[in-house]
């Protein structure tokens with residue numbers, strides 16, 4: 001019998017920080033959004049102090065200091081790297097894996113003869129903790145909707161110790177009653193409000209609700225949720241990642257931009273990132289958009305985008321850079337303080353299925369050279385885990401870059417930050 005499992009990292013961002021800096025273990029810590037704006041993640045100790053999510057850091061700074069809370073800038077290269085490590089360790093324990101988010105994965109696992117998956121789950125939990133210093137929660141059930149519920153129960157029930165198998169209980173309904181409709185996977189705010197108005201408050205009541213009424217109001221999606229609550233399997237674990245529809249790299253600036261050179265530099269840096277991402281996914285773009293805007297809080301809002309369609313799809317950084325730098329002139333306006341910009345690579349196609357225009361066919365030797373150059377840059381950057389090689393435009397002072405004054409080390413991805421042990 002196949003079981004569907006939802007595994008997720010507990011307080012993932014905070015756990016990653018505590019994992020590379022053991023001084024932070026057991027301490028209240030909060031992680032801040034880009035530009036050290038708002039609180040976006042908390043350790044359980046910070047939660048216990050009733051520090052809310054989403055509040056602006058500058059408003060709470062003093063109170064946090066008084067409480068001894070450590071604030072950190074978000075370190076996405078650390079979280080991304082820990083996530084990759086987590087997923088590759090999970091692979092050896094599961095038959096199929098579907099990566100759902102940075103710290104969440106659906107897996108399918110065969111049940112042993114006695115159908116008891118607790119020993120497997122306990123071993124997996126301690127293996128991950130030993131390898132990464134991160135605690136995971138494991139929810140087990142017969143389908144995805146219920147695996148999500150089981151994961152929630154594993155987190156909330158004191159007796160569960162981070163593991164809960166919803167398909168192995170005698171009184172399933174009692175557990176379903178503990179889950180409010182708004183925390184069921186796929187039930188949004190609007191839907192949960194409608195359900196609560198109808199007197200449907202928990203997962204058990206949604207399971208038993210009139211099928212016709214659900215279908216009429218919520219369509220197939222609502223119907224699917226109800227069917228899975230009843231124990232049917234509507235969604236399978238999908239191993240193959242759907243290729244991306246577009247790749248976007250955008251950031252808010254640490255301080256506003258007014259000069260064209262700075263805007264060009266920011267867009268160039270984002271382009272280099274986006275193009276490398278695209279090559280990593282084996283994709284090429286044939287449609288490029290760039291945009292910029294003022295702060296949403298400024299008196300007069302300015303926003304503009306520019307777009308170019310390409311004759312032939314490309315993944316070459318230098319080709320795309322030329323286009324972007326031309327387009328930058330179209331969106332620049334010296335009368336506004338620009339707060340954000342971004343680049344979008346659209347109309348993506350897999351590199352293997354490319355059509356060539358006749359004109360470009362003649363330039364093949366040239367494109368071979370440029371391809372070799374790009375491959376060399378990519379492999380050097382991969383080997384040294386930093387921007388070992390980049391384009392000249394990125395080199396001058398970047399006054400506009402994001403504020404990340406409280407950033408932790410990148411000790412898992414950068415050789416220069418490997419911890420030193422002094423004996």
Ligand SMILES: [Mg+2]
Nearest residue numbers: 008009011103
């Ligand atoms: Mg999590």
